[in-house]
Amino acid sequence: MFSVAVVGATGAVGTTMLSVLEERGFPVSKLVPLASERSAGRALDYLGQPREVRELRDDSFEGVDIALFSAGSARSKSFAPAAVEAGAVVIDNSSAYRMDPKVPLVVPEVNEAALEGHMGIVANPNCVAAPLVVALKPLAEAAGLERVVISSYQAVSGTGAAAVDELRSQTAGYLSEDEPAPDVYPHPIAFNAIPHIDVFDESGYTGEERKVRDETRKMLGMPDLRLSATCVRVPVMHSHSEAVHIETVDPLSADEARSLLMGAPGVVLVDEPALNSYPLPRDAAGRDDVMVGRIRDDDSHPRGLAMWIVADNLRKGAASNAVQIAESLVTKGWL
Amino acid sequence: MFSVAVVGATGAVGTTMLSVLEERGFPVSKLVPLASERSAGRALDYLGQPREVRELRDDSFEGVDIALFSAGSARSKSFAPAAVEAGAVVIDNSSAYRMDPKVPLVVPEVNEAALEGHMGIVANPNCVAAPLVVALKPLAEAAGLERVVISSYQAVSGTGAAAVDELRSQTAGYLSEDEPAPDVYPHPIAFNAIPHIDVFDESGYTGEERKVRDETRKMLGMPDLRLSATCVRVPVMHSHSEAVHIETVDPLSADEARSLLMGAPGVVLVDEPALNSYPLPRDAAGRDDVMVGRIRDDDSHPRGLAMWIVADNLRKGAASNAVQIAESLVTKGWL
Numbered sequence: 001m002f003s004v005a006v007v008g009a010t011g012a013v014g015t016t017m018l019s020v021l022e023e024r025g026f027p028v029s030k031l032v033p034l035a036s037e038r039s040a041g042r043a044l045d046y047l048g049q050p051r052e053v054r055e056l057r058d059d060s061f062e063g064v065d066i067a068l069f070s071a072g073s074a075r076s077k078s079f080a081p082a083a084v085e086a087g088a089v090v091i092d093n094s095s096a097y098r099m100d101p102k103v104p105l106v107v108p109e110v111n112e113a114a115l116e117g118h119m120g121i122v123a124n125p126n127c128v129a130a131p132l133v134v135a136l137k138p139l140a141e142a143a144g145l146e147r148v149v150i151s152s153y154q155a156v157s158g159t160g161a162a163a164v165d166e167l168r169s170q171t172a173g174y175l176s177e178d179e180p181a182p183d184v185y186p187h188p189i190a191f192n193a194i195p196h197i198d199v200f201d202e203s204g205y206t207g208e209e210r211k212v213r214d215e216t217r218k219m220l221g222m223p224d225l226r227l228s229a230t231c232v233r234v235p236v237m238h239s240h241s242e243a244v245h246i247e248t249v250d251p252l253s254a255d256e257a258r259s260l261l262m263g264a265p266g267v268v269l270v271d272e273p274a275l276n277s278y279p280l281p282r283d284a285a286g287r288d289d290v291m292v293g294r295i296r297d298d299d300s301h302p303r304g305l306a307m308w309i310v311a312d313n314l315r316k317g318a319a320s321n322a323v324q325i326a327e328s329l330v331t332k333g334w335l
Numbered sequence: 336m337f338s339v340a341v342v343g344a345t346g347a348v349g350t351t352m353l354s355v356l357e358e359r360g361f362p363v364s365k366l367v368p369l370a371s372e373r374s375a376g377r378a379l380d381y382l383g384q385p386r387e388v389r390e391l392r393d394d395s396f397e398g399v400d401i402a403l404f405s406a407g408s409a410r411s412k413s414f415a416p417a418a419v420e421a422g423a424v425v426i427d428n429s430s431a432y433r434m435d436p437k438v439p440l441v442v443p444e445v446n447e448a449a450l451e452g453h454m455g456i457v458a459n460p461n462c463v464a465a466p467l468v469v470a471l472k473p474l475a476e477a478a479g480l481e482r483v484v485i486s487s488y489q490a491v492s493g494t495g496a497a498a499v500d501e502l503r504s505q506t507a508g509y510l511s512e513d514e515p516a517p518d519v520y521p522h523p524i525a526f527n528a529i530p531h532i533d534v535f536d537e538s539g540y541t542g543e544e545r546k547v548r549d550e551t552r553k554m555l556g557m558p559d560l561r562l563s564a565t566c567v568r569v570p571v572m573h574s575h576s577e578a579v580h581i582e583t584v585d586p587l588s589a590d591e592a593r594s595l596l597m598g599a600p601g602v603v604l605v606d607e608p609a610l611n612s613y614p615l616p617r618d619a620a621g622r623d624d625v626m627v628g629r630i631r632d633d634d635s636h637p638r639g640l641a642m643w644i645v646a647d648n649l650r651k652g653a654a655s656n657a658v659q660i661a662e663s664l665v666t667k668g669w670l
Contacts, residue, residue, distance in 0.1 A: 149635065153488065168510060171510065172507075172510055175507055186611040187615055192571060193569060194615065195613055204629065204631030205631060230641060230643065234528060234569050235570050236526050236570070237526050241528045241567070273535040276521040278530055280529065281526075282522075282523060293530075297538065298563045300482050300561035301561065306563060306565060
């Protein structure tokens with residue numbers, strides 16, 4: 001049994017982490033919910049009992065075995081070293097350490113072996129990259145991967161609980177012709193599509209688009225993989241969708257891809273278009289798997305393949321993957 | 336001055352056609368709103384006066400110069416021949432005649448010359464293809480076009496007024512936890528993203544995705560253009576957005592593309608990401624131009640370029656383009 005701290009326990013990902021720990025029956029001897037001073041003192045339910053949220057401090061990690069961080073990059077940088085110092089293994093959901101060559105960036109179905117020999121911190125990937133590599137891995141192994149073009153349809157819960165509230169209140173306001181001004185996003189998100197997630201760089205790409213590229217490369221072990229993303233926020237509460245067009249090295253038909261994905265770890269194939277069956281964000285919400293469908297030969301390229309990937313951004317894109325990493329560390333004896 | 340019939344006058348596109356005729360000051364001597372028997376007798380406002388909707392019949396087109404059809408493929412096939420017989424030029428918003436080699440498929444900014452020598456029917460393109468060719472044309476002329484990969488974010492008004500009502504009522508129901516079952520779409524559209532527009536074929540593509548490919552090829556005069564689309568319905572009322580990744584024949588930088596598009600007919604450049612300025616569906620609603628932004632070098636391909644295109648699907652994607660075709664026919668003396 002393990003003492004588990006959840007940093008950012010009151011946030012959208014943090015509360016999902018508690019649910020996922022419960023659901024998956026993770027062997028928790030002691031749960032330590034941590035948050036900012038503002039949230040300290042609140043009680044969170046875990047296994048039917050209220051657990052008091054404590055203030056995150058350098059001395060919060062005494063006796064903690066596993067610290068699941070999801071409180072933003074700044075807090076990860078400030079407090080992860082103290083957690084490691086105290087003997088905990090940090091599984092960090094922020095982008096602070098993801099591209100650090102000494103830190104494994106892991107989706108267990110894809111590159112579990114990278115966990116071995118970690119130095120106390122393991123990074124949990126971006127919420128678009130994580131489902132993407134789950135679907136790409138079996139295809140890359142079978143036929144190689146030359147290029148990936150992806151357009152995302154990202155839910156507001158990826159921004160946090162305040163964004164979910166903003167979508168709700170803006171939507172209600174729009175319908176009653178009394179819409180509140182945007183606050184979390186630079187533009188209204190209700191009934192809109194905003195092609196702007198994270199900050200723009202001089203090349204015109206956003207931080208989110210760079211993360212999808214760089215993290216996919218790192219997790220697949222393909223540092224030169226050609227990948228371009230357009231990341232778009234849409235008025236969806238939960239689950240990110242991805243329209244993915246890939247070019248393989250060797251030819252790979254849609255039928256072959258479907259066979260490969262049908263048995264692939266972490267993947268649920270939802271691909272019966274004649275029955276109106278394909279992945280949908282509302283269907284993926286609350287599930288840990290990556291749903292893949294609309295698999296078809298991309299006839300605009302001799303080795304092209306197109307598909308539609310949907311996963312719950314708070315789960316496979318964040319909390320569930322973090323807990324799966326903890327499970328791998330325990331199972332492999334790498335804690 | 337011209338006698339103008341609007342077929343399907345009470346629908347989402349039909350009513351927009353009336354607005355656009357008004358706004359653009361089209362020289363209408365007589366307006367003839369036509370619709371199914373069910374809608375006959377209703378009054379529509381045009382230039383401040385009520386106009387009675389008449390039942391669409393074979394003899395509806397006596398004395399009509401221009402007939403703007405937007406009542407679905409079946410009605411176009413049934414009634415367009417009668418309209419032509421009566422001496423009208425039909426501008427048809429349905430897909431009935433678009434791929435007919437004898438029928439011009441036209442976006443005036445792109446291929447106005449194709450109107451010359453028409454045989455009485457001109458086709459108005461699909462609502463994703465029309466804005467796409469407006470943005471692609473100047474780039475194709477400057478650098479050639481090898482391949483286009485596009486993912487769409489399509490508004491419900493493209494399905495019709497009933498779909499707008501469904502999105503409103505489902506959204507309100509979702510927020511109050513009393514959501515009505517889907518009717519227009521096979522799945523809930525509120526807070527969802529449905530990768531299914533038109534019917535699936537055996538290859539796994541939808542009719543909409545095929546239209547985008549085939550109509551883009553026809554309008555650009557590039558019958559072998561490699562193009563693959565993923566078309567997705569999103570909970571947006573008006574305006575379709577498109578994440579577009581292209582490969583040119585000759586190198587074309589993002590800066591060059593921006594210069595070409597800045598002066599291009601029908602295009603409004605909205606591309607100041609540092610100022611949070613990029614095309615948004617809610618900003619495009621009610622406008623006739625195609626908004627283009629997020630132009631950047633697609634570094635996953637040596638001659639790659641990425642951009643984000645947004646246009647009002649009822650206007651540039653339908654009504655405005657139809658009226659622009661009528662304007663071209665008049666101006667060029669090709670009526």
